[in-house]
Amino acid sequence: MHQRLAALGKTRQRPSAEPAVSAVRLQAIGAADAMALNAFYRRRQPAKIRIAGEEFVLSALWPPPAMEAGIATAIDFKLGAARGRLCLTRALLERWQVRANPGITAGPPAAVHAALLLESFLREEIAWLERRLGGAIELVAATSIDRTDDMPFAFSVRTTGQADGVCLLQVDAELAIKIGRLLDTASGTPAAHRLDLPLPLSLWWAATSLTIGELRSLQSGDVVMADGWTRGAQAVLVVLAGRRAALAEPIGPSGRLVSAPMQISKTRWGWIMDEPQSASGRPDDTGLEDLPVTVVFELARMTMPLHEVSRLAAGSIVPLPELSEPTVDLVANGKRIGRGEIVKVGDGMGVRIVRIAADA
Secondary structure, eight states, X not given: OHHHHHHHHHHOOOOTTSOOOOOOOOEEEOHHHHHHHHHHSOOOOOEEEEETTEEEXXXXXXXXXXXXXXXXXXXXXXXXXXXXXXXXXXXXXXXXHHHHOTTOOSSOOOHHHHHHHHHXXXXXXXXXXXXXXXXXXXXXXXXXXXXXXXXXXXXXXXXXXXXXXXXXEEOOHHHHXXXXXXXXXXXXXXXXXXXXXXXXXXXXXXXXXXXXXXXXXXXXXXXXXXXXXXXXXXOEEEEETTTEEEEEEEETTEEEESSOOEEBOOSSSSOSBOOOBOTTSSBOOGGGGGSOOXXXXXXXXXXXXXXXXXXXXXXXXXXXXXXXXXXXXXXXXXXXXXXXXXXXXXTEEEEEEEEEGGGO
């Protein structure tokens, strides 16, 4: 009998309809690389710069696109001891080469000669970069390449009278962080980006203090007296996320504000409010940017019968039919604001933003 069962166990096949189960392999990102990506890819205004007398508008571009074979030119360079590579469209590079040497009649110059020609043509711009990046820049070679899939940083490039282009960049983490700061400076101070998020709001009518013993002894019908309450008091406090507050007067089941939201001062009950004034004379609302927002990274959501939930145990697998890759929704205070992909950052985990806010 035991031999028959063993034989059956060896020959029994898993039903073909049952999907194979395997662990998801996540992209691994080093901690330093994560810092570099965050410094380069951040919300900012497009940067306007002048190169060789032309005005260019640069914006960080994610994900870095693969440039078609034959249209990309790689410029290898050194910054001090660090090495990097910048990929430009061939059309842009040829335009600069013609301007640098208008009488050129032969074919494209050799890689080293092309780099020297470009370095001479852009000497003022290179000197400007050297002062801000803290090192001497040397252009080593300029060659056509067929593959650009190993370039982690990308710009979209716009200039008057030309089609939008793409520049790709490959540098170490330290230099990427410096370039990100340079883009921040060139972009200026961006307008505050406020997402249309729900925030918790509560109405405070009064406050008092109770000992633990008094709190435990409360019974139905007891009257709790509020500190500082006077007969006929009609004001309530509208409190936003525990940080900002405004006075209001009750009107039926709702209330009408009689002041703008202001920062709550650290008084005994938090009822007295500071009123910082801006240059325009209006209450300063910059503190709104510091209101706490709970962000949930949600992998999936599904409905299961209670009897299936009660059967779950350690080792159980719940199929997620609508999920084909390790992506998550970003949910802020209950509202979906974006989407990201799970990555491994050093020894921990992280989420790389794929879409955010308006394009979520």
